[in-house]
Amino acid sequence: MPIYLGLDCGTQSLNAVALEMRGEVRRVRYQVSLPFDETFPDYGTESGVFVGKDPLVVTSSPRMWAEALDMILGQVATALGPDVSKVAAISGSGQQHGSVFLTAAAAGILREMDPTRPLVAQLDGALALERSPVWMDGSTGPQCVMITSAVGGAEELATHTGSRAFERFTGPQIRKVRETEPTAWAATDRIHLVSSYLATLLLGAESPIDAGDGSGMNLLDLGRGTWWQPALDATAPRLRSRLPRVVPSDTVVGRLSRYWRARHGLPAARVVAWTGDNPSSLIGLGLVRPGTTAVSLGTSDTVFTLMSEPTPDPSGAGHVFGAPTGDFMSLVCFRNGSLARERVRDAFDLDWEGFSQALRDTPPGNGGALMLPWFEAEITPPVSRGRPRTRGLDLGDAAASVRACVEGQMLAMKRHSAWAAPAAGPIHVTGGAAGNPEILQVMADVFEVPVMRVDVTNAACLGAALRAAHADLAADGLAADWDTVVSGFTDPVAEVRPRPEASAVYREMARRHAELERRAVGKDLALS
Ligand code: XUL
Numbered sequence: 070m071p072i073y074l075g076l077d078c079g080t081q082s083l084n085a086v087a088l089e090m091r092g093e094v095r096r097v098r099y100q101v102s103l104p105f106d107e108t109f110p111d112y113g114t115e116s117g118v119f120v121g122k123d124p125l126v127v128t129s130s131p132r133m134w135a136e137a138l139d140m141i142l143g144q145v146a147t148a149l150g151p152d153v154s155k156v157a158a159i160s161g162s163g164q165q166h167g168s169v170f171l172t173a174a175a176a177g178i179l180r181e182m183d184p185t186r187p188l189v190a191q192l193d194g195a196l197a198l199e200r201s202p203v204w205m206d207g208s209t210g211p212q213c214v215m216i217t218s219a220v221g222g223a224e225e226l227a228t229h230t231g232s233r234a235f236e237r238f239t240g241p242q243i244r245k246v247r248e249t250e251p252t253a254w255a256a257t258d259r260i261h262l263v264s265s266y267l268a269t270l271l272l273g274a275e276s277p278i279d280a281g282d283g284s285g286m287n288l289l290d291l292g293r294g295t296w297w298q299p300a301l302d303a304t305a306p307r308l309r310s311r312l313p314r315v316v317p318s319d320t321v322v323g324r325l326s327r328y329w330r331a332r333h334g335l336p337a338a339r340v341v342a343w344t345g346d347n348p349s350s351l352i353g354l355g356l357v358r359p360g361t362t363a364v365s366l367g368t369s370d371t372v373f374t375l376m377s378e379p380t381p382d383p384s385g386a387g388h389v390f391g392a393p394t395g396d397f398m399s400l401v402c403f404r405n406g407s408l409a410r411e412r413v414r415d416a417f418d419l420d421w422e423g424f425s426q427a428l429r430d431t432p433p434g435n436g437g438a439l440m441l442p443w444f445e446a447e448i449t450p451p452v453s454r455g456r457p458r459t460r461g462l463d464l465g466d467a468a469a470s471v472r473a474c475v476e477g478q479m480l481a482m483k484r485h486s487a488w489a490a491p492a493a494g495p496i497h498v499t500g501g502a503a504g505n506p507e508i509l510q511v512m513a514d515v516f517e518v519p520v521m522r523v524d525v526t527n528a529a530c531l532g533a534a535l536r537a538a539h540a541d542l543a544a545d546g547l548a549a550d551w552d553t554v555v556s557g558f559t560d561p562v563a564e565v566r567p568r569p570e571a572s573a574v575y576r577e578m579a580r581r582h583a584e585l586e587r588r589a590v591g592k593d594l595a596l597s
Contacts, residue, residue, distance in 0.1 A: 072098060072152065073541065074145065074338070075534025076138070076161035077346060077527060078263055080129075080203065081105060081117040083137040084530045085145050087156070088558070090538060095557035099148045100530075103141055109133050118203055125208040125236075128200035131169045134263065135270055136189040139332075146333040153334055158541035159271065159325065160341035162349030162529045163263030165285040165390075166204040166237045170197040170246065171266075173258035179273050184331035188270065197256040201263070202242040209241035212248070216241060216287065219303035227381040230300060231284050231291045231389030231397075240287035240304045247305045260311050262286070264343035271340050273326030277316040280391035281348035281398075289315060291379040291389060291397065318344050318393040319540045341540040344393055346529040347400055351375060352393050353532030354497045354523050355559030357551035359396050362490055364482065364512070365528075366500035369448075370406030372482055374399045374489040382488050386449040389489075393536050394551055399489030402448050403482060407502055409442035409457075413474045417467035421505065427471035428507035433514055433571035434578055438462035439585055440473035441481070449485045450590050453597050458589045460581075475508055479515040480575065480582040495519045497561065499528060506565060514571035515579075521561030531558060 070091045077084045086100040105117040112133045113119070119128050146153045175195035182191055213234035220226050223233040234241055239262065247254045261269060261278070262285075268276035283289040288304065290297035294315055301308040316322070324337045351373055354363040359377045364370065379389045379397045387401040414424050438461045445455040462473050487493075495518050502508050503522050513520040525531055539554045 070094065070155065071157035071541070072149065072155045073534045073538040074156055074159040075530045075532065075537060076141065076159070076267070077349065077530035077533055078134055078137070078161065078163045078267055079117070079346060079529070080164050080205070083134065083141050084527050085141050086527070086530045086534050087145060087149060088534045088538065099145065101141060101144055101148070103137050105133060105137065108140070109136060118205060119200065123208060125206065127203055127205035129167065129203045130199070131196055131201050131266060132189050132192055132199070134267060135192060136187070138267055138270055139188040142329060142335065143333050146335055154336050156336055156338045158339040158341055158537040160533045160537035160540070161264065161267055161343040162346045162533045163267060163282065163343060164204055165282060165345035165347060166239050166242070167201050167263040168239050168242055169201050169261040169263065169266040170253060170257045171195055171259045171261065172197045172256050175259065176275065179269065182273055182326070182328040184328050188328070197258070198246065198250065198253040202246070204237040206242065207236045209236045209245045212241040212244040216244060216300070216303045220299045223385060226287060226300065227385065229290050229297045230287045231379055231381055232287060233385045234287055238285060238287040240300060243308070244304045257311060259313065261313065264345060265313055268322060268340060268343040271325055271329065272323040273328055274323065275313055276322050276340070277314045277320070277342060278312070279318040279320070279342040279344045280315055281318045281393055282343070282345035283315050284390040285345055285388070291391065294391070316342055317395060318342055318348065318391065319395070319536065319543065321540055321544050339537075339541055339544060341537045343533070344536070345390065347373065348390055348393050348398060349532035349536065350528035351398055351532065352535050352551075352555065353525055353528030353530070353559065354499055355555045356497060357394055357555055358494070360490065360494040361497065362486070362493060363497040363499065366406060366498065366502035366508070368407050370403040370478065370482065372399070372401045372486040374486060376489055380488070384450070384485070384488070386451060386485065387489065393532070399486065401486045401489070403478065404446065404448045405442050405444055406478070409444050409474055409478065410502060412444045413442070413470055417470065419467065419471070424471055425505055425507045427468035428475065428511065430468045431472040433511070434574035435469055435472045435476060438469050438473050439578075439582055440470070440477040441586055441589055442474045442477050449481070450586065452590060452593045454593055458585065460585055475511050476515070476578070477582065479511050480579055481586065483515050484579065484583060493518050495521055497521050497523045499523050499525055506563070509565040513565045513567040515575045517567045517572045519567065520565045522563040523559055524562045525559060
């Protein structure tokens with residue numbers, strides 16, 4: 070039975086999962102996670118990153134990622150024992166937007182890697198920049214302004230690349246390196262994403278960038294799946310010659326190099342293009358049909374929808390990325406997710422059961438009380454000052470405050486993701502708060518669709534293994550549809566249905582919520 074390996078290089082850890090699948094048999098054979106701070110203390114990262122003297126500057130170490138890759142593949146090989154020979158294909162995902170700058174010497178170094186020595190010990194001379202900018206970096210405001218104006222405005226940039234300019238996106242980051250690090254820039258021959266860099270290490274030769282992660286760069290023409298020349302020109306001269314080519318996400322980009330075979334006894338497995346962690350999560354959450362939506366209820370809440378067309382968010386807050394299925398996906402992020410739910414819970418000294426009870430004790434619509442739970446500055450809609458706004462809410466009333474927080478979150482989520490899902494299908498929900506059926510009931514009532522809970526530990530990592538399987542089967546001429554590939558791994562474990570009378574209340578409430586939000590955003594803008 071073939072084994073498919075998925076890796077995920079997140080912000081704080083490198084993760085791996087090995088799946089066994091043939092016909093009805095579909096199981097996780099092994100999984101492991103290497104948290105960067107604890108496993109590699111010598112690098113001195115905190116939560117996987119280095120925060121600069123200027124707190125807007127956030128980087129990480131491409132050497133550490135390489136060392137982690139070497140260690141995790143050793144652990145996977147040991148755990149699988151003789152079955153390691155059954156590994157048929159491997160793919161992965163990386164935190165999006167981060168960039169790795171390689172020298173002209175890198176190609177030769179990677180090709181000649183000595184399997185008796187650790188990978189990381191052989192990277193000297195291959196990295197043009199020792200510290201890679203990552204998605205948490207917010208230091209490229211000036212570069213965003215320059216790029217936006219050079220391409221003819223934010224709308225033009227979003228129409229082609231799927232997003233207006235964002236500080237963390239790779240294009241503005243590249244422009245900043247070119248402007249502020251002349252020595253590193255002069256030494257740069259190739260620029261990779263975290264995803265394509267790790268795939269390159271597996272191949273011992275350059276991996277292309279996949280269209281999914283490539284769309285987090287402000288450089289790719291999403292509709293065409295090729296680099297967009299005006300954005301390249303706005304970012305750096307002759308940038309095209311420094312970028313790998315772009316391929317569809319399901320491309321087999323080569324086979325595991327001799328290094329991995331000799332070092333860890335892995336077979337010459339197919340390497341499938343790596344993608345970004347969000348596109349990969351889409352598959353790991355079972356989102357394989359356009360029109361379906363996934364909501365991840367984490368510290369921040371994130372909404373993804375699988376879309377047939379790359380239509381950008383007219384408000385400019387959301388993103389469109391390529392999806393591994395060859396479609397497109399929207400990503401809308403709400404900073405005040407669990408962060409806000411926990412603030413309300415703690416303000417009234419509740420535990421999660423008390424939080425659920427508060428939702429059970431209060432009616433949909435909350436007697437007209439509203440909250441915009443912006444305890445911290447919000448991303449969607451953009452609000453610079455963290456301060457919850459309320460209307461008609463008794464701030465001493467614990468139960469009403471809990472309901473106002475959750476209803477405020479769901480109403481905002483529905484309104485700000487509607488551009489991507491005009492006719493919403495069922496919602497797959499994951500993350501810590503997905504275990505709370507009362508929260509899911511509010512979601513189902515507000516969105517007026519069934520909400521299904523998917524019980525997946527690391528959706529990006531699982532998605533990577535499933536992508537490896539999908540591409541491997543196709544390469545063998547056994548092409549399987551996505552529904553078949555994900556079945557058994559992403560099946561919902563619970564379903565909550567909308568209640569028509571509650572939905573009617575929320576339709577009316579949505580208008581008042583939108584009005585409160587419009588005023589609050591206006592005031593915030595006037596003050597900033
Ligand atoms: C998406 C984003 C993050 C990273 C981190 O735009 O910046 O979700 O991918 O994992």
